Amino acid sequence: MKKLVGNLMYGQSGGPTAVINASAYGVISEARKNSEYIKEIYVMKHGIEGALNDDLIKISEKDNDNIELLKYTPGSAFGSVRHKLPDYKEDDSKYVRLLYMFKKYNIRYFLYNGGNDSMDTCAKIADYMNTIDYDVRIIGIPKTIDNDLPFTDHTPGFGSAAKFIANTIMEVNYDMLAYPNGKVTIVEIMGRHAGWLTASSALANLGGFGPDLIYLPEIPFSIEKFKNEVKEVYNAKKQCMVAVSEGVMNEDGVFISSSSGMKDAFGHFQLGGVASKLASTVANDLGISSRSVEFGSTQRAAAHLQSLTDVNEAIGVGEAAVQGVLNNKNDVMVIIKRISDNPYQIEYHYHGLRECANVEKKVPKSMINKEGNGVTQAFIDYALPLIQGENGNVFENGIQKFAKFK
């Protein structure tokens, strides 16, 4: 099959990561190397909404400084979106609009960077375009701190979030150890359905200051079991550090963090964090001093503590996507295949988009200890290579420099 000649459209979608912009860097730099086939690069603002609203950025030479900064910039430099496309068989209006835009800008290569939902969007667009007499190659580029995309060994974004979590847990733990009087510290970590990020707190144990107890959403959470385990650790050490997923649920599938009649000082109902709830349980029921820490969006935005391995792979999946469409691959997502653990080696492959969109990869039983309150060596062996290396940040006057487009 002959390579198409035309323009490329790229967009970001879903929750940002510390390295999604490194994938944009990979796409842009690889596309520029293939200017014989890819004439112009258009970036959608706020993902698919930018395409529908004709809100695009045409990348040019004057953007070069910002393109370089993409490797060090968190968030979504071009804007993200959560936009679910309808089934085109029921309502094709948005697809017709997209086709119009593809024709208007002569888009022959379409790359969409995101997680499960974004791959669903990407798959639907590929489906529709397959029914139409318009030649375009479509590839999804994986990204999510949650690491819950299937078929890929891991997702870009996970390694940097894991590195921030492990190192910050260590710092918070070391800080807690300063005092002679014991304390229970409970840290809440992102990942509503999959416990990969919460599990990565265990990497802090390699530095000697990790959590004592780890609760993943894969295991039903029992408050009584939790209290007993905290008490046991505390009695032995006079300290206890707990890492808990925001998404832990009881045996009936009810989130521990869900609101249940809690009101604040202004009389408003409030969604409580699971860590603060558990901390007050420890204080009230066990009579042990406790505090909670919520990492919140800092864990996905911590550009200043990116994993260099993660940055390089984020660039790599962007480059592989461009190489893929140029080789007439279509309707697939780039996946990372681990070739060996030691030395850590990967290859980029491709897998059908539809399958990638509809499966949520959870932490397997083999990586969770039998008590359900920690991880096994298999998890450490899996995760440790992903946090290797530091990406020297770009600081100016002590403040980071981020890309600014428009």
Added chain:
Amino acid sequence: MKKLVGNLMYGQSGGPTAVINASAYGVISEARKNSEYIKEIYVMKHGIEGALNDDLIKISEKDNDNIELLKYTPGSAFGSVRHKLPDYKEDDSKYVRLLYMFKKYNIRYFLYNGGNDSMDTCAKIADYMNTIDYDVRIIGIPKTIDNDLPFTDHTPGFGSAAKFIANTIMEVNYDMLAYPNGKVTIVEIMGRHAGWLTASSALANLGGFGPDLIYLPEIPFSIEKFKNEVKEVYNAKKQCMVAVSEGVMNEDGVFISSSSGMKDAFGHFQLGGVASKLASTVANDLGISSRSVEFGSTQRAAAHLQSLTDVNEAIGVGEAAVQGVLNNKNDVMVIIKRISDNPYQIEYHYHGLRECANVEKKVPKSMINKEGNGVTQAFIDYALPLIQGENGNVFENGIQKFAKFK
């Protein structure tokens, strides 16, 4: 006056900072350079309690690797404490015990590293020792992220916390900007009585992604004024980022964060954070999507984002303390005097301990804007030099290495 010959005792007290251990490094390395006078170095475990309980670490050559790591280790590597000494005129039992320990270990140099309360402890010990026929030199070494010690231009620990806050605020803000639908993000920052740390969030504006509104504890907080100001920013930008001190109080001096009948899912009363309260006010009263972020202890423990200027000055005050006692200075605290802003230059001087112990330095009016919701250029000029330079961290397998004594 002749230099004393004997041993040195050093301890850490109060809330940890990212660089208090760098001061320990400064003390130990400078003391070793003066081994003609300082024969042995003893470090108290958990500050003054270690001295009272005969729980000391004698520093030796085998500690050299850990001593080097002190420059990169957060928390209190030797343990901290909050221990208020009584007036010796009312109860001298602990002072008698201390004197016994000083004699037992031939302590001629006593250095205590901490904030306001620790300087009070240090002053009381100096007072007592002045009444006794025992020759010892006593100096306080300043440390606090809160930057509220008087007479010193700033305190070691502030610059690193300010750097972490400014850079993380920027990341969280950039992350928020990813979405087309507007949001209000409210970040809660440490500093119960003085707003230095909250003010330092303004440094993020130099990178282009700082807070729109900043509320310091120096200005009485009005919820109505807050709502109006958020609404105004949001209407103009469709986004709003707020930095608020944990210690803001209303006009009657009542903490906004104080508990007021809020219960959690387990029926326990809960101390609510001010950011989450304000976020629910924004959501409920203004109908704008909002979220809260609490940096918690991460902001004082973030060794991985130390300011190199701060690290060097933390070492500097430790060295100056040793030089001070060797020159027979006594009953003083090391202070930092700013000689010039541009280029930034400082000198180490000394100031009477008692005065340092009993004043809390607040952000002056000249550094707060007239609307009471931001800072002036005077604050930026003051704070910016303190966050300069990055202290290359020590990573092993992607995880930081911290000092471990015993």
